[in-house]
Amino acid sequence: MxxxxxxxxxxxxxxxxxxxxxxxxxxxxxxxxxCAATVLARRGVSVLLIERGPFPGSKNMYGGVVYPRxxxxxxxxxxxxxxxxxxxxRRSTMVLTENQAVTIDFxxxxxxxxxxxxxxxxxxxxxxxxxxKAEAAGARLLTSTTVTGLITDARGQVCGVRxxxxxxxxxxxxxxxxxxxxxxxAKEAGLYPDLNPAxxxxxxxxxxGLSRSVIEERFxxxxxxxxxxxxxxxxxxxNGGGFIYTNLDTLAVGVVLKLPALAxxxxxxxxxxxxxxxxxxxxxxxxxxxxxxxxxxxIPEAGRSMMPQLTGEGLLVAGDAAAMCLAAGIWLEGVxxxxxxxxxxxxxxxxxxxxxxxxxxxLAGYEKRLNSSFVLADHDKLSRIPGLVLxxxxxxxxxxxxxxxxxxxxxVDNPQPKPGLRKIFAEERKRAGVRLRDLARDGxxxxxxxx
Amino acid sequence: xxxxxxxWPEISFEDRIGTARFDVGERAHITVDSRICADCxxxxxxxxxxxxxxVPTADGGILFNYEQCFECGTCYMVCNREGAIAWTxxxxxxxxxxxxx
Numbered sequence: 001m002x003x004x005x006x007x008x009x010x011x012x013x014x015x016x017x018x019x020x021x022x023x024x025x026x027x028x029x030x031x032x033x034x035c036a037a038t039v040l041a042r043r044g045v046s047v048l049l050i051e052r053g054p055f056p057g058s059k060n061m062y063g064g065v066v067y068p069r070x071x072x073x074x075x076x077x078x079x080x081x082x083x084x085x086x087x088x089x090r091r092s093t094m095v096l097t098e099n100q101a102v103t104i105d106f107x108x109x110x111x112x113x114x115x116x117x118x119x120x121x122x123x124x125x126x127x128x129x130x131x132x133k134a135e136a137a138g139a140r141l142l143t144s145t146t147v148t149g150l151i152t153d154a155r156g157q158v159c160g161v162r163x164x165x166x167x168x169x170x171x172x173x174x175x176x177x178x179x180x181x182x183x184x185x186a187k188e189a190g191l192y193p194d195l196n197p198a199x200x201x202x203x204x205x206x207x208x209g210l211s212r213s214v215i216e217e218r219f220x221x222x223x224x225x226x227x228x229x230x231x232x233x234x235x236x237x238x239n240g241g242g243f244i245y246t247n248l249d250t251l252a253v254g255v256v257l258k259l260p261a262l263a264x265x266x267x268x269x270x271x272x273x274x275x276x277x278x279x280x281x282x283x284x285x286x287x288x289x290x291x292x293x294x295x296x297x298x299i300p301e302a303g304r305s306m307m308p309q310l311t312g313e314g315l316l317v318a319g320d321a322a323a324m325c326l327a328a329g330i331w332l333e334g335v336x337x338x339x340x341x342x343x344x345x346x347x348x349x350x351x352x353x354x355x356x357x358x359x360x361x362x363l364a365g366y367e368k369r370l371n372s373s374f375v376l377a378d379h380d381k382l383s384r385i386p387g388l389v390l391x392x393x394x395x396x397x398x399x400x401x402x403x404x405x406x407x408x409x410x411x412v413d414n415p416q417p418k419p420g421l422r423k424i425f426a427e428e429r430k431r432a433g434v435r436l437r438d439l440a441r442d443g444x445x446x447x448x449x450x451x
Numbered sequence: 452x453x454x455x456x457x458x459w460p461e462i463s464f465e466d467r468i469g470t471a472r473f474d475v476g477e478r479a480h481i482t483v484d485s486r487i488c489a490d491c492x493x494x495x496x497x498x499x500x501x502x503x504x505x506v507p508t509a510d511g512g513i514l515f516n517y518e519q520c521f522e523c524g525t526c527y528m529v530c531n532r533e534g535a536i537a538w539t540x541x542x543x544x545x546x547x548x549x550x551x552x
Contacts, residue, residue: 052540052541052543052544053544053546053548054474054544054548057549058547058548058549059522059546059547059549060549061549061552062552122550122551122552123549123552124549124550124551124552143543143544144543144544145543145544146540146541146542146543148539163543164542164543165543181524182524184540195528197528197529200524200528202499202501202523202525204501205552207551207552247551250551252552259499259525259528259529260529262498262499262529263493263495263496263498263499263529264495265498266498267498268498268499268503269499269501270464270467270501274461291462291466291467291470292470292551293470293471293549293550293551293552294467294468294470294471295471295521295549295552296501296502296521296523296525297521297523298523298524298525298528
């Protein structure tokens with residue numbers, strides 16, 4: 001187990017002279033925490049980045065695609081160094097029923113050259129790299145250390161953290177909580193009053209080993225080009241979705257499952273993946289792949305509506321800890337939101353420390369920054385989309401309706417004449433039990449969000 | 452559609468979870484109060500835990516093992532019984548270590 005010594009950084013005005021002191025403690029060395037620590041260190045703020053895993057990224061998994069353009073300012077030409085698997089040049093959205101698949105497939109070679117668009121990457125590699133950039137900037141990284149609580153002063157202002165090391169307290173002016181979807185820091189500070197399981201999904205994934213040449217043949221890509229396939233349906237009636245991403249010599253195949261829906265039925269997550277893999281439209285892509293790693297993680301799925309308070313007394317919350325994942329159907333992002341919110345938190349913290357006010361009021365600039373960036377702009381605009389995507393109609397009725405419409409459009413029923421699209425659609429809508437009123441309402445919600 | 456058309460052997464759960472690496476700590480980071488579980492008929496944890504750590508026993512209890520845990524939080528989120536699951540992170544440096552995900 002890699003280990004680092006407890007840091008010793010006494011400051012003349014340290015309120016707890018026996019305790020190491022940093023101006024800012026960042027909890028969690030994921031994308032949010034490492035970007036926050038990088039910004040702070042570059043501004044000359046003393047920062048301790050605490051990671052509970054043996055190395056940054058060791059606790060982290062995700063579907064598989066990162067959109068790193070937010071790093072253009074922090075790490076120019078990041079694509080030269082970032083440990084990615086493949087550049088996504090093909091994006092497919094699939095709608096599955098038991099024996100049908102409708103796929104919209106897009107390819108752009110523009111996404112295979114700098115500055116790129118999305119990339120598949122392993123989080124243990126990528127997060128480790130991001131943390132190494134924070135260290136290079138002067139941040140102190142402390143791994144294998146679990147933060148067990150906050151230390152507050154008489155006024156209720158956060159002024160340190162407790163860790164599970166012997167003599168493990170660290171004093172600070174303020175804390176940035178980047179401790180992930182279960183954020184115990186935000187919960188302890190009372191920023192997360194409403195914990196509704198319906199706001200969370202479980203992501204479960206298999207990393208399947210296949211040779212590069214087999215992957216490139218099956219997915220019609222070359223060199224470092226890669227494919228991102230998002231799937232609606234195929235989760236055995238559990239609200240959620242599926243995905244396939246190409247890595248260099250592995251595939252990421254998995255499902256995302258709404259917690260109450262998963263808990264209410266009898267099929268286990270790995271059985272749902274097995275079922276997805278056996279679909280006639282999926283099996284030829286994945287067969288022969290040996291499971292190299294099975295993994296799982298929670299996803300804060302509900303977006304804006306589930307976000308905690310982002311600012312406390314001496315405390316800011318960023319990344320998944322602040323529920324900043326964007327699960328908006330055609331847009332499935334999170335790492336970029338984590339990085340951007342971490343950077344915004346750090347800029348706010350640096351200003352507040354200079355101004356000598358790290359109270360909630362002194363940190364109000366954080367939310368302003370997020371509002372004027374894509375982070376809360378996108379979440380506000382798309383606030384109703386996560387609920388729509390996971391709704392029963394979108395999950396259980398529309399896939400069958402869409403697939404049946406397409407099947408009939410392309411089916412040649414001679415000697416019957418072609419029925420016409422409007423008739424097909426009307427009949428299939430009725431057959432799927434979809435009321436026009438509901439369809440119009442969902443269409444309107446979609447238009448308002450996506451439009 | 453059945454599993455019959457799978458062209459690869461489905462692996463046992465033991466082999467599946469064995470693909471992930473765990474540096475198991477001495478302290479059980481999650482504890483389950485089986486007296487509370489004995490009264491629970493819904494058993495959400497049994498189906499939802501991706502690591503299959505909650506196993507019903509013949510006498511109507513729940514057998515729980517913290518060792519091969521993804522630390523995801525699903526169990527405490529889906530549990531309907533107040534106080535049944537006490538959930539913390541493993542001690543620093545311990546627990547799951549992902550590599551290709």
